[in-house]
Amino acid sequence: MTSLQQLTQEAKALANGQWAPxxxxxxxxxxxxxxxxxRYCEGFCAVFPAMTRRLSFAQADIHFMANLCHNCGACLHACQYAPPHDFAVNIPKVxxxxxxxxxAQYAWPAPLGQLYQRNGLTLSLALAVGLALFLWLAQQGQASSTGNFYSIFPHNLLVSMFAPVFLFAVLALALGVRRFWQDITPATxxxxxxAPAAAEATHDVLRLKYLxxxxxxxxxxxxxxxxxxRRRAHHLTFYGFMLCFAATSVATxxxxxxxxxxxxxxxSLPKLLGVVGGISLTMGTAGLFKLKLQRHPEQGDAAQKPMDLGFIALLFLISVSGLGLWLARSHASMPTWLAVHLGAVMALFATLPYNKFAHGIFRTASLLRHAVEKRQPNPIGLGSD
Known part of the structure; x- marks a missing residue:
């Protein structure tokens, strides 16, 4: 799409009231x-090469580049126009x-998008504690075989409890990112x-290149x-989560x-994957929690900090309780560890489409579109990829 076509479409959209920024x-x-x-920061990350392909910025362009940003903070610290300059340029924050x-805008169902504003640390932990307490009370008076938590909650019961919640979370995220993809595709x-673009984007995602x-x-x-x-903590968290997911998949x-x-x-392979993944996830989330508390408020959106901390706290609780459940498998405290672990997992699943997990999905979609766009001729002939 040429810049003239883009400007024409923006003017029509504004005239028709389709986009009120x-x-x-x-x-x-x-x-x-x-x-x-x-253009001082042109080589810093994917945002700036994408920026140089545009003379103006419609909503789809802004949404695309916002999700390309990894919030590393490099451009803020390098910028001569950053606050307290009158221009007050702070790209990571905006x-x-x-x-x-x-x-919130692409959440499905749409009314639940407001949960992004309320899904903070207190809500996440309260939900996990409430579910854990419910599960702990439900198992009272039941005899259990040493080391076998399926004697407390049978396998089929757990599947019937967790599968619907997990499948809903997957469906909600898929429908949300599908709408996002449809909106940013014409703008990219x-x-x-x-296949080459997909391979490059996958490589960038797995390496966390732009951190x-x-x-x-x-x-x-x-x-x-x-x-x-921050990059190392993200890697430990991401790959720890994936190993835990792989452990569950192999066990299935x-x-x-x-x-x-x-x-x-x-x-056994499920236990090996689970233990390594649990340790990695514990270390990664502890690191992210510490870094999130220490980070300067100008390097991000302070209003989203409770949501970020809530998501990290749930992952940390899942990993610690999972390791505790394994270590206490022959101990009288095993049922308590089981209730805590299952409560945390269910709380994560229930909030998954409306917590910080979405950032990985939307960022991947933007990196895919960036890998496609950079292979096309620059419509305004300026800058480079």
């Missing part, structure tokens, strides 16, 4: 215009504000996804010091396909 969207467009004239709006060349600050030294602390701590295969019911212990 929010304060965060208007501020993002203003700051990107300043950045487009400066991008974070817009990202929060996109999560409109070209279909190709290196654009120079390989990592994100900025409040005192301008570069650190890879063992149960249904190989007729090998739980419980499993080392050195």
């Amino acid at each position: 929010t304060e965060a969207e208007s501020e993002t467009a203003r700051q990107l215009q300043i950045c487009n004239a400066c 991008m974070a504000q817009v990202r929060g709006q996109t999560y 060349s409109g070209t279909a996804l190709t 290196d600050g654009g120079h390989g030294e990592g994100c900025n602390n409040a005192d301008d010091e570069f650190t890879l701590a 295969l063992y149960h249904y396909a190989l007729n090998l019911p739980a419980p499993y212990d080392l050195p």
